[in-house]
Amino acid sequence: MEVARPQQPILRQGYLPYDIVLNILARLPVKSVIRFRYISKSYNSSITTPNFISTHLKNIKDSHDNDNDNGFVIHMPSVTDNIGFQRPVCTVALDRTFDRISELGTPFDFHYIYTQIVGSCNGLLCFANSANVVYLWNPSIRMFKKLPGTCLGQLKHVTLGFAYHPENNDYKVVRISCLSLSTHEIEVYTLSSDSWRSVGRTTGLTATNVMFYDKNNPLPIPLVNGALHWVSNVVEGEENRRSRMIMAFDVNSERFRELALPDGSVDENTFQTFLALFKGKLALIAWEPSEQPGTQYSIWVMKEYGVIESWNKLFVVPFERVAHCIAFTEYGSLLVCYINDQVEAQGFKFVLVDTETLHEKKDPDIQHYSSVATFMESLVLFDGANVVSY
Amino acid sequence: MSSVKKVTLKSSDGEIFEVEETVAMESQTIKGLIEDDCADNAIPLPNVTGHILSLVIQYCKEHTSSSDSNSSKSNEKLKAWDTQFINVDLNVLFDLIMAANYLNVKGLLDLTCQTVADMIKEKTPEQIRAMFNIVNDFTPEEEEEVRRENAWAFEISLKNNNVVDTFEVEESMAKELQTIKNMIEDNYTDSVIPLHNVTSDILELVIEDCKKHVEAAESESEPSYSLASKLIDDPLKA
Numbered sequence: 001m002e003v004a005r006p007q008q009p010i011l012r013q014g015y016l017p018y019d020i021v022l023n024i025l026a027r028l029p030v031k032s033v034i035r036f037r038y039i040s041k042s043y044n045s046s047i048t049t050p051n052f053i054s055t056h057l058k059n060i061k062d063s064h065d066n067d068n069d070n071g072f073v074i075h076m077p078s079v080t081d082n083i084g085f086q087r088p089v090c091t092v093a094l095d096r097t098f099d100r101i102s103e104l105g106t107p108f109d110f111h112y113i114y115t116q117i118v119g120s121c122n123g124l125l126c127f128a129n130s131a132n133v134v135y136l137w138n139p140s141i142r143m144f145k146k147l148p149g150t151c152l153g154q155l156k157h158v159t160l161g162f163a164y165h166p167e168n169n170d171y172k173v174v175r176i177s178c179l180s181l182s183t184h185e186i187e188v189y190t191l192s193s194d195s196w197r198s199v200g201r202t203t204g205l206t207a208t209n210v211m212f213y214d215k216n217n218p219l220p221i222p223l224v225n226g227a228l229h230w231v232s233n234v235v236e237g238e239e240n241r242r243s244r245m246i247m248a249f250d251v252n253s254e255r256f257r258e259l260a261l262p263d264g265s266v267d268e269n270t271f272q273t274f275l276a277l278f279k280g281k282l283a284l285i286a287w288e289p290s291e292q293p294g295t296q297y298s299i300w301v302m303k304e305y306g307v308i309e310s311w312n313k314l315f316v317v318p319f320e321r322v323a324h325c326i327a328f329t330e331y332g333s334l335l336v337c338y339i340n341d342q343v344e345a346q347g348f349k350f351v352l353v354d355t356e357t358l359h360e361k362k363d364p365d366i367q368h369y370s371s372v373a374t375f376m377e378s379l380v381l382f383d384g385a386n387v388v389s390y
Numbered sequence: 391m392s393s394v395k396k397v398t399l400k401s402s403d404g405e406i407f408e409v410e411e412t413v414a415m416e417s418q419t420i421k422g423l424i425e426d427d428c429a430d431n432a433i434p435l436p437n438v439t440g441h442i443l444s445l446v447i448q449y450c451k452e453h454t455s456s457s458d459s460n461s462s463k464s465n466e467k468l469k470a471w472d473t474q475f476i477n478v479d480l481n482v483l484f485d486l487i488m489a490a491n492y493l494n495v496k497g498l499l500d501l502t503c504q505t506v507a508d509m510i511k512e513k514t515p516e517q518i519r520a521m522f523n524i525v526n527d528f529t530p531e532e533e534e535e536v537r538r539e540n541a542w543a544f545e546i547s548l549k550n551n552n553v554v555d556t557f558e559v560e561e562s563m564a565k566e567l568q569t570i571k572n573m574i575e576d577n578y579t580d581s582v583i584p585l586h587n588v589t590s591d592i593l594e595l596v597i598e599d600c601k602k603h604v605e606a607a608e609s610e611s612e613p614s615y616s617l618a619s620k621l622i623d624d625p626l627k628a
Contacts (some may be wrong), residue, residue, distance in 0.1 A: 020487060020503065021522050027507035034543040038536050039515050041527050142542060389539055 022046055026055045030140040030377045050169060053379045057122055060378060071095040073329060074125065074375035076106070077114055077368035078218060083154070084247045088115060090139070091366070092375055095329040098352055098364035104139045107390040108146065117371040118173070119162030119220040123378030126162035126173055130287075134160070134173060136191070140377040151196040152177055152185045159213050161221035161228035163251040168192065171380075172251055174228055181211045182235070186252060194385055199254050209235045210247060218326060218371050219274045224282045225305045226251050229275050231261070231284075246282075262300045262311030271295070276315075276328040281305070285328060294320040297334060301357055315355040325350070327372035332356055337369065397424065398432040399447075405440030406432060409447055416450035418494035438489045446489050449475060449498050493610045514537070 016024075025036060033056065037044045046052055064071070075098075076090040086087050087109060092101045110129045118126040126136045137144040149166070157178035165172050173189040175196075186199045212233040221228050227248040234245050244266055246259040266273055266285050272297065274285040282302045290296035296318040304310035315332070323336035332355040339349045348369055352361040381387055395411040397420070415421040424432055435443060452471055476483070483502055510518060519526055528536070529622035537544060 016484060016487060017491075019544075020491060021524075024503045024507050024510070027504050028511050031543050032511040034540050036515055038520055038528060038533060039518050039522075039526070043524070131612050143538075302457055316392075371437075 018042075022052065022362055026052060027059050030379060033379060035139060040250060047379075048179055048383045053382055054169060057378050057380065060123075060376065062078055064376070068103050071100065071329070071330065072375040073098070073372050074104075074117070074120070075327070075366060075370040075372040076115070076117060076127075078114055078371050079369055083174075092139075093365065093379070095374070096331060096333055096354075097361065098333075098335070102364045106137070107142070107144055107388070115371070116218060117220060117373040118160045119223065119270070120373035120375060121164040121171060121223065122380050123376045124158070124171060125373060125375075128160055132158060134175075134189075136171070136381060138378065138381040141382055143381050143389050145381065145382070145384060145387045147173065147189055148195060150175070150177075150187060151198055152187050154179070159215045159221070159230065161223070161230075161249065163223045163226075163228055165190070165251050167252050174249055174251075176188055176213050176230075178213065182209055184210065184213065187326070189298040191381075191384065211235055211242075213247065214273070216274055218369070219241075219328060220371075220373055222275050222277045222282065223251070224277060224280075227257065229259070229282060231273050231275055244273075259302075259306070260308045262302075262308075262313070265298065265300055265311070267314070272325075274325060274328065277330050278332055279330060283328070284311075285325060285334075287325060290318050292318060292320075294318060295322060297323075297325065297336075299328075299332075299334075317353055317355055317358065326350070326370060329372075330374060335364070335366070335372065399443065400432040400434045401438055401440040401443045402436050403440050405443070407440075407447055408428075409441060409450075410454075413447065413450045413454045416454055416495055416497075418496070418515075422492065435493070437492045439485070442489045445475075445482075445486060445492060446495065446498065449501075450495065453497055472501055476501055480509075501547045 022043070025033060025043070028036070033047060037047045071094075072092055073095045074092050076088050087106050090104045090106060092104065093099055094101065104108050106127075108127075110127075110133075114130040116128060118128050120126070123138055123140055125139070127137060130178055133148065134147040135144055136147065152175075155175075155177045159176050159178075161174040163172050163174065164170075168190075171191040175187050175189070177185045177187075179185060187196045188199050189196045210232045214231040214233075216230065221230060227250045229246050229248045232245055232247045233242065235242055235252070244261055246261060248257045248259055249255075250257060256311075259282075261273075261284060265284060270286050270288045272287040276283045278299070278301050283306065284300040284302075286298045286300070288296060290299060296316055298313055299315040299317070300311050300313050300336045302311050317334055319336065321338050323338055325334065326337050327333075327335040329335075334353045334355050335350060336353070337350045339348060350364055350366050352364040353359070354361075393482060396408050397411050397414045399407045399414065399420070401407070415424065438446070452468070454474075478486070483506060486498065487502045487506070487561065489495075490502055510521065513521075518524070526533075536570060
């Protein structure tokens with residue numbers, strides 16, 4: 001069978017200047033950019049500069065603004081089924097419906113049982129396992145990097161946050177190690193220096209005595225207004241009053257700032273609290289008993305950052321059964337799981353609820369207790385040192 | 391009588407255009423000249439032909455009126471207009487890019503560059519070099535090494551007619567299919583090859599079979615062609 005060959009357009013000799021060709025290349029999907037890095041040596045150099053990567057990222061974000069409907073999430077089982085040398089498979093899905101788009105194998109080994117996504121910024125993901133091994137991974141460009149070991153002596157009861165530092169166009173991982181109640185050590189890793197640096201103990205950074213930083217499991221520590229936020233148990237004043245407060249670690253100044261929780265949001269009956277992002281704003285999710293049989297999630301949003309009075313209880317999501325919070329997407333989808341205690345079908349059962357409409361999606365495409373984060377394509381890490389391609 | 395200020399623009403081939411000042415100022419270059427008081431006579435634009443200049447002026451007219459508070463033009467309408475406007479042949483598109491760059495009309499430069507980007511995203515590096523007249527200064531060894539390092543980016547996608555499933559296959563496997571081999575060798579193909587006559591499940595079977603053939607060839611054992619060739623030939627018959 002003869003295949004009809006289409007006419008190639010007859011083109012005058014190409015004469016677009018170098019900068020304009022780069023302008024065009026910076027608008028391409030990631031896979032195309034990687035393919036075209038080899039058109040010539042000078043383009044290869046230009047494409048691997050931080051400037052090009054930032055321009056490319058900006059173009060991706062601008063095109064997302066025009067497409068309001070869909071963002072993406074990536075989720076990964078936190079617990080592997082077999083103990084041992086199992087590489088978890090990550091799933092990329094639509095954030096509103098969790099409809100599966102594709103699957104990606106993680107290129108690095110996690111030899112321990114519990115792994116989690118620490119955070120996601122500009123298409124760069126941060127992973128950590130229970131042995132305190134931390135990786136940075138950009139699945140779109142198939143590159144990853146294992147972080148060096150801690151610069152602190154011992155690590156105990158660790159919690160991690162991952163942030164983009166716009167002032168330096170850099171990425172940071174913040175690790176808080178709880179040596180004992182009220183004694184914490186904090187270290188910060190920066191991608192540009194590829195090293196950890198101790199930032200001191202909490203007493204030097206706040207006026208309040210922090211007893212405990214809540215890990216927020218399984219949700220990632222949210223980055224809002226250039227700060228990573230932890231709910232903390234604190235002891236204040238001469239009477240040693242105990243209360244809960246939000247400790248916000250400013251990524252630029254590397255200092256903590258205190259923010260109050262909404263009035264009446266948390267009391268001795270609250271089961272659990274989580275911090276998350278809702279449409280770019282800081283959100284508090286309180287899991288508590290409800291008046292009807294069952295439990296409920298109250299979702300508070302801080303409408304104006306830093307203004308305590310602007311905390312507003314926006315949604316209440318009731319459940320008849322004990323429903324564990326797995327994820328809360330930026331557009332307000334709450335993903336919970338029940339433990340299925342029926343003999344025929346053991347395991348987890350998931351439900352995705354749109355908090356605005358309370359519309360439920362039963363059996364979304366997720367099977368394991370997972371770690372969930374936002375996902376986007378980008379070239380971040382393309383210019384990195386000590387990076388592995390696979 | 392309208393007292394709208396106008397400026398006169400003269401293209402490289404001598405065509406004269408009278409344009410409202412607000413429209414002309416969509417071009418930062420012309421705006422600068424007007425503000426420096428250099429625009430009393432016709433502004434010569436030696437880098438832009440009359441044909442292209444008329445298109446640029448059309449674009450500026452459309453986009454100036456949309457920033458008017460009286461204008462009822464919505465974003466969607468403007469986008470639809472842009473899509474129609476930019477539906478020109480590649481040579482004109484390149485000329486528009488050069489004009490938008492020279493005249494510093496940001497919106498037009500973004501539109502034209504994005505259009506070219508959308509056209510080329512599935513192409514091969516060879517096609518890009520041809521299109522932009524870029525000399526390949528990698529040695530064959532260097533090129534081989536970098537292709538191997540990012541082999542996944544060079545995978546060819548085979549799409550079925552419903553554009554539902556895309557199969558990524560290595561070039562060596564795709565070449566097992568004579569039809570596709572021809573497409574590749576004729577440089578016809580972008581890296582997505584649409585196969586209108588083949589459904590996903592047949593395509594999957596065919597790919598599985600090609601895999602076996604490639605593996606068999608590599609292990610220098612006798613490949614069995616009979617069943618395979620039936621599978622390969624039949625679905626691809628017109």
